[in-house]
Amino acid sequence: MRRSGPDTGPDTGPDTGQGADHPAPRELVVDALDVELGGTVVLSEVSVRLDQRRVAVIGANGSGKSTFARVLGGLVPPTRGTVAVHGIDVRREPKPLRRAVGIVFTNPDAQILMPTVAEDVAFSLRGSGLDRAEAADRVAAALDAYGLTALAESPAHQLSGGQKQLLALAAVLVRRPALVIADEPTTLLDLGNARRVGGILIDELDAQLVVVTHDLELAARCDVALRFAEGRLVDAGDPAALIADYRALHA
């Protein structure tokens, strides 16, 4: 598995140079997006523009939330329509997109690539252009931010599920991507660590955030919420009002 981030792989589009260290329009523009997977319509006619910093994506199981997030991250191609992430066309510009976006999946095991905790975080910075000392400083700061310093030399695969989730987040955020996509980032975490991760994503991150979540308290702390139902974007707006309507639907 390849971790999203700078690399030297083949590219089919221009490198716009839009990374965390470059100013870029912080806007997601989705226009008439359809996604079909295995002959099934998974997303249908989704159009939305999002320039808010924190975007929550909620809705029932199977409603298309993760697929929407995966399209933004370039992991699932649009079948029809266009999607631009900070001015980057997700279909045509895979390399700039990988540089701009960091993705945190629900299952951290899929993201751990190196033997030790510190090596795994450092691996994210390969090809970043940072010199050895700068990279070491960034890794140390990321380990500290996630409470992983004491585990730096521990085998990554022997961490608990929650510790692995923290490591996965550290390994993504150490790159300072301009857009962070997190799919159920607090699912495996105990209350303390869920608060720590929620605090980092919601309160401390400079990047734009798209968080897919069933945790309505986390969603309520975002600037805007989207609700999907049966592959359609059925509601978008102020999280408090949208969540109240969603709760009423299930009352």
Ligand SMILES: Nc1ncnc2c1ncn2[C@@H]1O[C@H](COP(=O)(O)OP(=O)(O)OP(=O)(O)O)[C@@H](O)[C@H]1O
């Ligand atoms: N590769 C695929 N091939 C066919 N169908 C798929 C594929 N991936 C997802 N789907 C279907 O698309 C629908 C939406 O899935 P998605 O994972 O986006 O939903 P979700 O809202 O994130 O659900 P959950 O809350 O359960 O994680 C589901 O019916 C799912 O079975």
